[in-house]
Amino acid sequence: MKKVLQKFKYRKMLLAFADAFIVAVSALISNSIMSAMEAGIGHRMVFASTFVSVIGCLLGLAFFGAYNKLWRYFNRKDYLSCVFGVLFGTVISCTVAYLILSRIPLSYYTLHTLLAVGGVCAFRFIFKNTFIDLIGAGRKGAEFKRTMMVGGGQVCRMLISEIRSAQEQGGDGKRKAAVFDPVCIIDADRSNIGQTIDGVQIVGGISDIKRFVKEMEIEQIVFCTPSFIEDDRKRVLDMCSETNLPVKVIPFIGDLVFGDGEHTLLGRVRDIRVEDLLGRDPIKFDNEEVRGFVSGKTCMVTGGGGSIGSELVRQIAKYAPRRIIIIDICENYAYDIQQELIMDYGDSLDLVVRIASVRDYDRMDKIFSEFEPDIVFHAAAHKHVPLMEESPMEAIKNNVVGTFNTASIAKQHGTGKFVMISTDKAVNPTNVMGASKRCCEMIVQYLAQQEDCRTEFVTTRFGNVLGSNGSVIPKFRKQIEQGKPVTVTHPDIIRYFMTIPEAVSLVMEAAAIAHGGEIFVLDMGKPVRIVTLAENLIRMYGKVPYEDVKIVFTGLRPGEKIKEELLMNEEGLKKTRNKLIFIGKQSDIDPERFMSDLERLREAADKNDDAAAISALHEIVPTFIAPEEYNRRFISGSNEK
Numbered sequence: 001m002k003k004v005l006q007k008f009k010y011r012k013m014l015l016a017f018a019d020a021f022i023v024a025v026s027a028l029i030s031n032s033i034m035s036a037m038e039a040g041i042g043h044r045m046v047f048a049s050t051f052v053s054v055i056g057c058l059l060g061l062a063f064f065g066a067y068n069k070l071w072r073y074f075n076r077k078d079y080l081s082c083v084f085g086v087l088f089g090t091v092i093s094c095t096v097a098y099l100i101l102s103r104i105p106l107s108y109y110t111l112h113t114l115l116a117v118g119g120v121c122a123f124r125f126i127f128k129n130t131f132i133d134l135i136g137a138g139r140k141g142a143e144f145k146r147t148m149m150v151g152g153g154q155v156c157r158m159l160i161s162e163i164r165s166a167q168e169q170g171g172d173g174k175r176k177a178a179v180f181d182p183v184c185i186i187d188a189d190r191s192n193i194g195q196t197i198d199g200v201q202i203v204g205g206i207s208d209i210k211r212f213v214k215e216m217e218i219e220q221i222v223f224c225t226p227s228f229i230e231d232d233r234k235r236v237l238d239m240c241s242e243t244n245l246p247v248k249v250i251p252f253i254g255d256l257v258f259g260d261g262e263h264t265l266l267g268r269v270r271d272i273r274v275e276d277l278l279g280r281d282p283i284k285f286d287n288e289e290v291r292g293f294v295s296g297k298t299c300m301v302t303g304g305g306g307s308i309g310s311e312l313v314r315q316i317a318k319y320a321p322r323r324i325i326i327i328d329i330c331e332n333y334a335y336d337i338q339q340e341l342i343m344d345y346g347d348s349l350d351l352v353v354r355i356a357s358v359r360d361y362d363r364m365d366k367i368f369s370e371f372e373p374d375i376v377f378h379a380a381a382h383k384h385v386p387l388m389e390e391s392p393m394e395a396i397k398n399n400v401v402g403t404f405n406t407a408s409i410a411k412q413h414g415t416g417k418f419v420m421i422s423t424d425k426a427v428n429p430t431n432v433m434g435a436s437k438r439c440c441e442m443i444v445q446y447l448a449q450q451e452d453c454r455t456e457f458v459t460t461r462f463g464n465v466l467g468s469n470g471s472v473i474p475k476f477r478k479q480i481e482q483g484k485p486v487t488v489t490h491p492d493i494i495r496y497f498m499t500i501p502e503a504v505s506l507v508m509e510a511a512a513i514a515h516g517g518e519i520f521v522l523d524m525g526k527p528v529r530i531v532t533l534a535e536n537l538i539r540m541y542g543k544v545p546y547e548d549v550k551i552v553f554t555g556l557r558p559g560e561k562i563k564e565e566l567l568m569n570e571e572g573l574k575k576t577r578n579k580l581i582f583i584g585k586q587s588d589i590d591p592e593r594f595m596s597d598l599e600r601l602r603e604a605a606d607k608n609d610d611a612a613a614i615s616a617l618h619e620i621v622p623t624f625i626a627p628e629e630y631n632r633r634f635i636s637g638s639n640e641k
Contacts, residue, residue: 012067016058018127019066019120023057023089024050026115034108041104045097049104052096057089057116064088065194079121086117144181148218150209150236151225152187152195152202155250159224160198183216188225188232206236213243220246241539293375293512294319297416300373301326302358302406303380305333307465308421311504312377313337323350325371327364327380329357358402361409368409374416377507378406381437383423388433389558396605396613399436404443404598411447411455419511420444422461422519424496424564430627431559432614438621439601441519445586446594448517458514460507461584462522463496463564472530476537485550486534493556494527494563506581513576519584520576527563562631594620 027050031041041049061067064081090113097104149156163180182200187193190205203212212218221240225233226249240247299316303309304326310333316324324341328334338353345351352371356363358380381399382388388395403420410418422441425434441459448457466473479486498506502522510520535545543549556562574583597620604613618624 015067015124016061018123019061020054020058022119022123023054023086023116026119027053027112029115030108030112033111034105041108045104049093049097053089053093053112053116055089056092057086057120060088060092061085061120079124082120082124083117086120087113090116145179145219146183146217147180148209148213148216148221149182149185149200150206150221150223150240152185152189152192152197153225155226156185156224157197159222159250160200164198179220180222183218184212186212206239209236209239210243213245218243218245220248223247223249226250238536241536244539244542244544246542247540289512290508291319294321294508296320296322297374298323298325298371299375299377300324300367300371301377301379302328302402303378304328304353305330305335305337306379307500308503308507309377309379310337310340311500312379312507313341315501315504315508316377317341317345317349321350323352323371325352325354325367325373327354327356327358327367329355329380331355357398358406359397361405364405365409365412368413368415372413373410375511376406376410376415376418377511378403378418378420380406381421381440383433385425385431385433385559386557388436389431392432392610392614393605393608395432395436396601396617399433400439400443400598401602401605403440404602407443407447407457411450411453415455417456417458417511417514418444418447419507419514420457420459421507422459424461424463425561426461427564428623428625428630429621430561430625430630432617433559435617435621435624438623439598439617442589442594442620443598445517445519446589446591449589449591453516456514456516458510458516459519460510460522461519462498462503462506464498465503466497466499472533473537476534480538480541480543480549485552486538487552487554488531488534489554489556489560490562491531491553492562493530493560495530496527496564497533498522509578509581517586519586521582521584556627556631559627561627 027046031046034041061082062085064085066078066081066085090109094104094106094109097109149160160182163182184204185197185200185202186204186206186209187202188206192202193204195202203216209221213221221243223237223240225236237247237249294316299321301309301312301316301324304313305328309326309328313324313326314337326334326337334353334355338351341349341351354367356367358364358378380402382395407418407420420440422437423434425431426438426441427434429435429438441461444457444459447453447455465471476486506520506522510518514520531551534551538545538549538551541549545551574585576583597616601613601616601620604616
């Protein structure tokens, strides 16, 4: 019986039969009441009138959509469809009576209409509760949540079908389906409103999300349109997050087809992540080209325990390298990635870990002599802007001197490729960290231009990395979880963002296609306002920004820009095979002057002379300007627009 009731077509037939019975009985009761008042009609007229009323009411109920909704999801609006349907039927019956039959008192039809409307609505109300109890039998303890599906396409159909199937089969599938109770569907194509998918009705368009969340008492939303274009995806996810409900998403199509592990849609539904709100698809890279580049090679990663370095090591390990050499000054980070790789690969991966500083020329030279790496990924760097403003010597020693040491040693040992990881903060820098990274880019370019250079030097430049050590997302999460206000430096601050896997994939593909001397720049889509990111993250926790969680603006930190850039004015863009990766044209470098300035910078750093070192850094990087000047230009330019 339970399975029969779960089939929507049988429920429609049963409901239509019940409606016909109620309309017929209400006609008989009406005539009995009228007869008691000596105003009844004959049996022949009652039979004919009842027959016409039943046919008319069934047509009216069907026309007004009374059979298009699952009983358990009936609301006030759906009860109105029952009222209009019965009114439609009785009007037809009354009209036919006046045209064909002899005159029938209007009081009879008025009473008949009232009884029929009350009976049809009462039956639905009573049966709705009975149905929920019946269908819910055996589900006690399961955390069913009333779910809105956004997107009425094939993915939505497949997901609802899997939910229904899993609930019937039981076992692990039933457990996965237990948190989904599809109530309604929102679709971008408003012409589909009123249609049903496996018993779930398409109730409105994208602009109706908030309305139906409130009206249908929705508890969670599933975004099941992975093929949405970038801007539309971000817009819809922003609207979903504004409901302050948990939002789950279906992975991108590529993840469904090529992803590892769980391959059912139901098993791949996951919570929304901040990267889903960036407004673009994950960037795809040529894995086969990278495989051919890395396979069988000895790869060294400096800073191999950090956020970028450890992900580099993970991705390199997938492509069967001959050996991986991890260099890091932090033993804890190095130990963590070492143990992770041992657990994943065991003895099948030749892994070497060395605790060393890129500042120590002799130590690095000894490591190069021992292992002779074919490829070097240089990720070691100090990157925290405010900290480096307070300790500029450390940024210069670690970033500039460390890069010069490692790159020079790689050149001397004939390393095949040297890939330096840079940052958008190197473009028109307003802080020591950014200026030091721009100096690193110039070091790599200088070495690439040497006539006797056998090493192919390449730079990769990208924006902020979501989830990296010291990035805003971990800080925001900790503040929210501890019940503290979320701190944002400025309401207008803007940043480019990418995920750690995207950043590393860029580095890998850049290394594979580089010929030496290039700066690879990633088209990272539209920049994101940090305050918007904070608001969305708060909503993802089911809280209301500024009410449940305060957002406090603390003021720009030392050396901080309002908006970062990815390209300098003198750099043009050249396309690559990957439409989202470009090559920036290098500016000219005077080798003699550059080396003279670099030596002066190094001497000042060795003496820990902050003023002399920063002065030398300004000489080497002429685009290095004060943050106040840059921000003033940016704000005035924005106001003019």
